[in-house]
Amino acid sequence: MQDLHGKTALITGGSRGIGLKTAQALADNGVNIAITGRNNESLKDALLSLEKKDVKAIAIAGDVSKKEDVQHIVNEVLNDFGQIDILINNAGIMGNGSFFDDNEDKFREMMNVNVFGMYYMMKAVLPGMQEKNSGDVVNIASVSGLRSSASSALYAATKHAVIGLTEGVMHEVRKNNIRVQYLTPSAVLTDLIGKSDLDPQTMTHPEDIADIIVNQLKINPRTFVKNSEMWATNPHL
Numbered sequence: 001m002q003d004l005h006g007k008t009a010l011i012t013g014g015s016r017g018i019g020l021k022t023a024q025a026l027a028d029n030g031v032n033i034a035i036t037g038r039n040n041e042s043l044k045d046a047l048l049s050l051e052k053k054d055v056k057a058i059a060i061a062g063d064v065s066k067k068e069d070v071q072h073i074v075n076e077v078l079n080d081f082g083q084i085d086i087l088i089n090n091a092g093i094m095g096n097g098s099f100f101d102d103n104e105d106k107f108r109e110m111m112n113v114n115v116f117g118m119y120y121m122m123k124a125v126l127p128g129m130q131e132k133n134s135g136d137v138v139n140i141a142s143v144s145g146l147r148s149s150a151s152s153a154l155y156a157a158t159k160h161a162v163i164g165l166t167e168g169v170m171h172e173v174r175k176n177n178i179r180v181q182y183l184t185p186s187a188v189l190t191d192l193i194g195k196s197d198l199d200p201q202t203m204t205h206p207e208d209i210a211d212i213i214v215n216q217l218k219i220n221p222r223t224f225v226k227n228s229e230m231w232a233t234n235p236h237l
């Protein structure tokens with residue numbers, strides 16, 4: 001296992017949910033943290049929780065679907081920390097409904113955030129990792145990237161794209177000792193899901209995803225888990 005102390009992580013969508021729990025878990029392991037999100041107020045609260053830990057933490061507001069925001073975010077992190085060792089592409093949005101609904105704008109928005117956000121981030125961060133011949137990228141896909149359903153065609157299309165994008169980039173930068181992996185969680189108890197009929201105790205919690213990410217980052221850099229699918233143990237109870 002490698003020690004993560006002193007590394008720097010950039011986590012998109014770090015103001016709440018899976019992103020915030022991952023930022024907190026990495027900070028508990030001595031990783032300096034940069035979080036991004038769209039909302040300044042929730043970023044402030046998230047930053048306060050990170051500043052209580054024994055690491056350096058910053059928050060930068062921005063929209064990952066805008067190329068110029070992404071370049072600004074990455075420049076800020078590099079100015080403050082000098083390098084980015086870990087990139088967690090987590091920011092995402094979801095919309096469900098029938099394929100026949102009036103949903104073209106929503107589909108474009110989901111493609112822009114879920115797919116182009118990740119594309120811009122990797123374009124901006126990977127050259128620095130290639131230069132230092134090391135780095136980790138964790139892309140949050142979804143079980144909806146593996147299978148689709150009658151009400152999730154559009155969201156699932158974005159997450160299938162995330163997996164295709166991730167696998168291709170992974171193959172391209174393996175030779176640079178950069179580990180690019182994706183996760184496919186099922187229902188996780190966060191605001192993204194909203195009100196759900198599922199019993200919270202039968203769902204994955206965001207801190208469970210954070211544990212998986214931290215443990216996979218700790219694996220000796222010569223090896224990596226290319227993708228992992230996480231299920232709740234008793235989803236129908």
Ligand SMILES: NC(=O)C1=CN([C@@H]2O[C@H](COP(=O)(O)OP(=O)(O)OC[C@H]3O[C@@H](n4cnc5c(N)ncnc54)[C@H](O)[C@@H]3O)[C@@H](O)[C@H]2O)C=CC1
Nearest residue numbers: 013015017018037038063064091092142187188190191192
């Ligand atoms: N909650 C769930 O059941 C599952 C979630 N996922 C994925 O996990 C990731 C995180 O989801 P949750 O924590 O559940 O969601 P959440 O809604 O709790 O948090 C999403 C975060 O992304 C940020 N964000 C959204 N659009 C953005 C944009 N344009 N620019 C910058 N930041 C933006 C939000 O500000 C927030 O910080 C998403 O990619 C989601 O698709 C995957 C499988 C299951």
Ligand SMILES: CC(=O)C(C)=O
Nearest residue numbers: 142143144185186187
């Ligand atoms: C939100 C999501 O990606 C699920 C439930 O798979």
